[in-house]
Amino acid sequence: MEKKEKKILPCDDNxxxxxxxxxxxxxxxxxxxxxxxxxxxRYGELKRAIPxxxxxxxxxxxxxxxxxxxxxxxxxxxxxxxxxxxxxxxGLKTIPIIDKLVEFGKENLLKS
Amino acid sequence: MEKKEKKILPCDDNxxxxxxxxxxxxxxxxxxxxxxxxxxxRYGELKRAIPxxxxxxxxxxxxxxxxxxxxxxxxxxxxxxxxxxxxxxxGLKTIPIIDKLVEFGKENLLKS
DNA sequence: GTCAATTCTAACTTTTTTGTAAGTACCTTA
DNA sequence: TAAGGTACTTACAAAAAAGTTAGAATTGAC
Numbered sequence: 696m697e698k699k700e701k702k703i704l705p706c707d708d709n710x711x712x713x714x715x716x717x718x719x720x721x722x723x724x725x726x727x728x729x730x731x732x733x734x735x736x737r738y739g740e741l742k743r744a745i746p747x748x749x750x751x752x753x754x755x756x757x758x759x760x761x762x763x764x765x766x767x768x769x770x771x772x773x774x775x776x777x778x779x780x781x782x783x784x785x786g787l788k789t790i791p792i793i794d795k796l797v798e799f800g801k802e803n804l805l806k807s
Numbered sequence: 808m809e810k811k812e813k814k815i816l817p818c819d820d821n822x823x824x825x826x827x828x829x830x831x832x833x834x835x836x837x838x839x840x841x842x843x844x845x846x847x848x849r850y851g852e853l854k855r856a857i858p859x860x861x862x863x864x865x866x867x868x869x870x871x872x873x874x875x876x877x878x879x880x881x882x883x884x885x886x887x888x889x890x891x892x893x894x895x896x897x898g899l900k901t902i903p904i905i906d907k908l909v910e911f912g913k914e915n916l917l918k919s
Numbered sequence: 920g921t922c923a924a925t926t927c928t929a930a931c932t933t934t935t936t937t938g939t940a941a942g943t944a945c946c947t948t949a
Numbered sequence: 950t951a952a953g954g955t956a957c958t959t960a961c962a963a964a965a966a967a968g969t970t971a972g973a974a975t976t977g978a979c
Contacts, residue, residue: 713912740815799900
């Protein structure tokens with residue numbers, strides 16, 4: 696009979712939590728992903744959906760999401776401009792995380 | 808036939824993502840929860856498991872987690888001191904979130 | 920000709936977060 | 950008597966994140 700050993704997985708460069716957070720830990724990142732979901736959203740729609748974000752932060756985060764290949768951006772050459780954002784395949788794979796976040800929030804924090 | 812409507816759930820005080828993130832969005836918060844898991848961990852063990860965190864940040868986060876009732880702290884009146892941290896019932900409910908974070912990281916970011 | 924709509928961009932400031940370094944307390948062991 | 954182990958605490962400084970404000974581009978509507 697062994698004593699129950701504690702599996703210590705030290706937080707180094709192979710830590711999956713660290714890796715995921717490096718993409719997702721921005722203040723607004725998960726919120727934006729949540730809003731886009733499996734739909735298409737325009738810049739202005741996102742702005743209205745997240746009323747407290749500043750324009751600067753919104754595009755800054757969107758640019759970062761595009762750089763990290765979580766979000767795809769499609770700009771139509773129209774006037775006034777139209778730009779659509781949607782999750783990439785990779786981005787869609789983060790949705791289970793957001794779902795759990797939603798579940799936890801609903802069941803434990805918002806029981807109003 | 809209706810057009811497929813976009814369900815916009817604006818990010819306000821009832822947003823479950825926002826509520827969850829208000830507890831979990833600290834730089835080290837989810838990492839600490841991940842390390843504790845369903846075990847007991849002492850302060851020093853956590854420090855070694857997360858080598859890059861400063862002592863200040865570690866106890867600051869731990870205090871915050873205790874305040875928010877995600878973590879329980881038990882100090883033994885011994886010399887040298889011994890302090891144990893473990894997740895509360897509420898804290899344990901965040902584990903599915905962390906699990907998804909782990910899964911996403913392993914499958915998409917660490918395929919080394 | 921002026922204004923509105925939409926998607927940004929840039930400069931600057933403020934706030935928040937994080938890090939650093941040193942110190943405290945207490946007992947045990949050498 | 951001095952050093953070591955453990956879990957903090959505090960003050961100060963640096964760095965990172967976020968906010969504010971203003972403005973650019975383009976074309977159609979009034």
